[in-house]
Amino acid sequence: NAGVTQTPKFQVLKTGQSMTLQCAQDMNHNSMYWYRQDPGMGLRLIYYSASEGTTDKGEVPNGYNVSRLNKREFSLRLESAAPSQTSVYFCASSFSGTSGRGVGETQYFGPGTRLLVL
Amino acid sequence: QKEVEQNSGPLSVPEGAIASLNCTYSDRGSQSFFWYRQYSGKSPELIMFIYSNGDKEDGRFTAQLNKASQYVSLLIRDSQPSDSATYLCAVTGYNKLIFGAGTRLAVHP
Numbered sequence: 001n002a003g004v005t006q007t008p009k010f011q012v013l014k015t016g017q018s019m020t021l022q023c024a025q026d027m028n029h030n031s032m033y034w035y036r037q038d039p040g041m042g043l044r045l046i047y048y049s050a051s052e053g054t055t056d057k058g059e060v061p062n063g064y065n066v067s068r069l070n071k072r073e074f075s076l077r078l079e080s081a082a083p084s085q086t087s088v089y090f091c092a093s094s095f096s097g098t099s100g101r102g103v104g105e106t107q108y109f110g111p112g113t114r115l116l117v118l
Numbered sequence: 119q120k121e122v123e124q125n126s127g128p129l130s131v132p133e134g135a136i137a138s139l140n141c142t143y144s145d146r147g148s149q150s151f152f153w154y155r156q157y158s159g160k161s162p163e164l165i166m167f168i169y170s171n172g173d174k175e176d177g178r179f180t181a182q183l184n185k186a187s188q189y190v191s192l193l194i195r196d197s198q199p200s201d202s203a204t205y206l207c208a209v210t211g212y213n214k215l216i217f218g219a220g221t222r223l224a225v226h227p
Binding site for chain 1: 126149150152160161162163164167169206208210213214215217218219220
């Protein structure tokens with residue numbers, strides 16, 4: 001049981017290049033999330049998918065696109081990378097978003113992808 | 119006003135002391151409240167969650183929730199150097215969690 005996995009672990013891009021960050025979970029969770037974390041900024045939500053077939057913008061969606069490929073996989077794409085997108089990216093999953101009792105909304109995080117855009 | 123506010127720290131406590139971490143939130147509709155720990159260079163990991171007013175204890179950790187004051191705290195008893203990390207508070211929003219920026223805790227021997 002691997003939990004949440006992310007690939008790659010580290011990536012260097014040049015400005016204008018594109019790439020896709022991959023995320024997969026094996027916990028049969030319905031909801032998946034992409035965050036970025038910058039020093040002093042905490043976790044900022046980029047996009048989320050409350051269930052298979054749906055995606056919604058989070059706090060900082062500009063410059064990103066997502067695909068909920070199936071229940072297990074949720075990818076994040078940078079079409080034209082910019083230095084401002086240098087960050088650590090975390091994928092997370094939860095059983096649901098709104099159970100109201102904590103268990104359903106508990107998010108489990110992947111190990112992160114460190115992205116450097118030159 | 120930020121939706122979830124935490125003092126960035128660092129909060130420095132001696133080994134064996136009680137560390138008290140605080141968090142306030144703005145949405146009165148939030149139902150569940152979470153504390154995550156994040157070691158440097160690692161991903162956040164859940165410590166505990168709470169959804170009822172009062173205290174919830176798990177080992178050396180106690181979460182306290184006061185919905186009327188929109189305040190949630192985490193107490194760490196008998197603090198150890200291994201507790202040195204950033205502690206993230208999170209509250210439920212619509213289909214998502216809203217995270218604070220975190221408080222850095224340093225436990226010194």
